[in-house]
Amino acid sequence: MSLSDVGNLMCLEIDSINPGTGTDAPEFLIKASAKALNSSGGRNWVPVIVKELGEDQYEVIGNSFIFAVVEEAGLEKVWCIIADFSEHTSQITKILAGESVPKINLSTATRDEIQSALQYLIEKPNSELKGVKLAIATNRIDEAPRKYWKTFEPITTLKCGITKGNKLNALKEVFYLSPQPMPDVITEVAILDTLTLTQLKDMAKKRGIPGYSKKKKPELVDLLSQKNKPSSD
Numbered sequence: 001m002s003l004s005d006v007g008n009l010m011c012l013e014i015d016s017i018n019p020g021t022g023t024d025a026p027e028f029l030i031k032a033s034a035k036a037l038n039s040s041g042g043r044n045w046v047p048v049i050v051k052e053l054g055e056d057q058y059e060v061i062g063n064s065f066i067f068a069v070v071e072e073a074g075l076e077k078v079w080c081i082i083a084d085f086s087e088h089t090s091q092i093t094k095i096l097a098g099e100s101v102p103k104i105n106l107s108t109a110t111r112d113e114i115q116s117a118l119q120y121l122i123e124k125p126n127s128e129l130k131g132v133k134l135a136i137a138t139n140r141i142d143e144a145p146r147k148y149w150k151t152f153e154p155i156t157t158l159k160c161g162i163t164k165g166n167k168l169n170a171l172k173e174v175f176y177l178s179p180q181p182m183p184d185v186i187t188e189v190a191i192l193d194t195l196t197l198t199q200l201k202d203m204a205k206k207r208g209i210p211g212y213s214k215k216k217k218p219e220l221v222d223l224l225s226q227k228n229k230p231s232s233d
Helices: 027-039 064-073 087-096 111-122 134-143 153-157 166-173 197-206 217-224
Strands: 009-013 048-054 057-062 077-083
Touching: 027 064, 048 064, 048 087, 057 064, 057 077, 057 087, 077 087, 111 134, 111 166, 153 166, 197 217
Parallel strands: 048 077
Antiparallel strands: 009 077, 048 057
């Protein structure tokens, strides 16, 4: 394949194509679709998306269900669109083909993005987040200091119905984080409340707060929220 083939629609020998990750579609849908394909002329009017592996060797990166149907139908050739071999192309192809869920950066997401992502999770069949109040969860996550979060754990402190375990893990389907470095001095209670006890003690040590090692979290939050604490110098 030459660079000029990228973006082209080509009819390829099915034996030259690796199915890649394949599809998890039910066997019934594949077999029934294959029968319908054969009865309507045996041409896949919706093409498979492939990338080149070597000379006359390709791999499916999008529309894996269609490729499985063509295989089941016993066709010798399949219509394909040739994509470049970059990882970014593979990722966006799977998203556009509906085979992968796009993720948004919770560190910088807008309120509307947070709301639509949470609504998607809440409304899924057998959702782990069933019962979570969309408006409450959206507002509290949006107003929290998300830009400093290294994990989703602080969400469990927001009292928005998302607790540790399956509910928290469900967020990973649609969100990821790219945290900013934590400042050495923070006085905002909203931020301090989301930090771990270890993080609070490290911050207290840097600010020279006496007896910090024996303090409990609420005490450290109260002390650190007060400005102009003595320096360890």
